[in-house]
Structures are given as C-alpha cells and as structure tokens.
Amino acid sequence: MTKEKDVMIACDFSTKAETMAFLDLFTEEKPYVKIGMELLYAEGPDMVREIKARGHKIFLDLKLHDIPNTVKKAMRNIALLDVDMTNVHAAGTIEMMKAAQEAIDEVGAHTQLIAVTQLTSTSEERMRSELWIDHPIADTVQHYARNAEIAGLAGVVCSPLEADLVHRVCGENFITVTPGIRFADDAKGDQVRVTTPAKAREIGSDYIVVGRSITASSDPVASYRRCIREFVKGE
Ligand SMILES: O=c1ccn([C@@H]2O[C@H](COP(=O)(O)O)[C@@H](O)[C@H]2O)c(=O)[nH]1
Numbered sequence: 001m002t003k004e005k006d007v008m009i010a011c012d013f014s015t016k017a018e019t020m021a022f023l024d025l026f027t028e029e030k031p032y033v034k035i036g037m038e039l040l041y042a043e044g045p046d047m048v049r050e051i052k053a054r055g056h057k058i059f060l061d062l063k064l065h066d067i068p069n070t071v072k073k074a075m076r077n078i079a080l081l082d083v084d085m086t087n088v089h090a091a092g093t094i095e096m097m098k099a100a101q102e103a104i105d106e107v108g109a110h111t112q113l114i115a116v117t118q119l120t121s122t123s124e125e126r127m128r129s130e131l132w133i134d135h136p137i138a139d140t141v142q143h144y145a146r147n148a149e150i151a152g153l154a155g156v157v158c159s160p161l162e163a164d165l166v167h168r169v170c171g172e173n174f175i176t177v178t179p180g181i182r183f184a185d186d187a188k189g190d191q192v193r194v195t196t197p198a199k200a201r202e203i204g205s206d207y208i209v210v211g212r213s214i215t216a217s218s219d220p221v222a223s224y225r226r227c228i229r230e231f232v233k234g235e
Pocket of ligand 1: 012121179213
C-alpha cells in the first residue's frame with residue numbers, strides 16, 4: 001500500500017485576520033495547515049478550532065520540551081483540541097515523550113504525536129560547537145528517531161535530507177515530517193538543511209512543511225499547487 005503524502009502549509013502569521021485572508025485564497029482545495037507558536041500565542045486555541053471547523057487538517061507545531069509531568073499536563077490540553085498531529089522535542093528524553101503519548105491516549109484523541117530530532121536551522125558545526133553534541137548530525141537524527149519510536153510515537157520532524165535514514169532505522173511506516181523546503185531559486189533564510197519538494201519526494205519524506213516559499217510567494221495558490229505536483233504527484 002502506498003503511504004499518504006501531503007504538503008503542510010506553515011501558517012506563520014500573527015493575526016487571525018491575516019491567516020483567514022490567506023486561507024480564503026484556497027477556493028478549490030483544503031490544504032493541511034501547520035499552526036505554530038506565533039499564531040497560537042497571539043490568537044489562542046480558538047484559532048485552532050476555527051481552522052478545524054473550516055475543514056482543514058491541522059498539525060499543531062508547539063514542540064513541547066519540559067519535565068515529563070508538565071508536558072503530560074500540557075499535552076492533555078492539546079489532545080482535547082483533537083488536532084491531527086502535534087509534537088514534542090525528542091531531546092526531552094524517552095520518559096518525556098512517553099508522558100506526552102500517555103496524555104493523548106488517556107484523552108482518546110486521534111492525534112498523531114511526533115518528535116523534533118534536530119531543527120532544520122541547525123548545522124552540524126553549530127550542533128557540535130554550541131550544543132556540544134559530538135556526533136554527525138545524521139547519527140543524532142537517527143538516534144533521536146529511534147528514541148521516539150521506543151517511546152511509542154508515530155514519527156519525527158527531520159530535514160528532508162534525512163528522511164531515508166530515519167525510515168531505514170525505524171521502518172517505512174514511521175512518519176517523516178520535513179520542513180526545510182525551498183524551490184531551487186528561493187532564499188534559504190534561517191534554514192540550513194534544505195532541499196526542493198521534488199528532491200524531498202525522491203529521498204522519501206512523507207509530509208513536507210512549506211512556509212515562506214508559499215506564504216511569501218506572489219501567488220501562494222500556484223506555489224502550493226507546484227508543491228503538490230512535485231512532491232505528491234511526482235510530476
Ligand atoms: O526543524 C524544524 C521544525 C519546525 N520548523 C517549522 O517549519 C516551518 C518552516 O517554515 P519556512 O518558512 O518554510 O522555513 C516554520 O513554521 C518552522 O517553525 C522548521 O522549520 N524546522
């Protein structure tokens with residue numbers, strides 16, 4: 001069976017008005033929407049409920065990282081929103097990831113929980129010199145993915161460049177959600193480990209997360225459709 005592939009749009013806006021005006025551009029499709037800290041901290045959980053009510057699937061990207069008890073209690077509140085996907089940082093330990101998963105299971109939500117391995121804005125050089133993680137970045141990503149699998153999570157956030165490595169360690173059914181997506185002529189900005197939608201498909205990502213290459217485009221709908229063509233349909 002072929003696994004589902006989809007494009008998640010990172011709706012990194014600060015207001016409900018901007019977000020809804022952006023989503024209104026999509027008259028023929030209902031994109032999978034990623035809501036992050038910027039929007040949630042500005043508009044609160046009602047924003048999530050409203051976007052869900054419009055029929056969009058939602059990845060609530062809040063990257064929890066705290067002691068297990070705190071994460072479990074916070075995750076319980078997230079689970080009550082019944083979003084499709086949410087996440088924690090794998091660096092928070094297996095015990096913390098298990099606590100987050102327990103909260104979702106206790107609520108009975110259908111939310112898939114995934115863990116951030118290494119942010120796509122982190123280079124191997126910085127990981128070694130600032131974070132004092134003295135391993136190749138690919139090994140760290142694989143190791144954190146394995147920890148997430150041991151904790152019972154559904155998958156990880158990693159760079160598209162690492163999707164195949166993660167599948168080799170954790171199996172094809174383990175989900176890889178990959179930000180760090182740019183069209184060839186786009187500026188990378190703060191991202192480091194990046195590639196194009198077409199290359200992400202080739203390497204084996206399950207979901208690509210695309211922000212500025214769609215939201216800052218002069219024609220966001222055309223850029224979204226280009227992502228669907230290149231990543232989902234392989235055209
Ligand atoms: O490792 C990570 C984890 C999350 N993100 C999020 O994805 C989008 C990417 O936005 P772009 O504009 O396409 O760079 C953004 O919301 C990040 O918070 C990530 O980039 N890397």
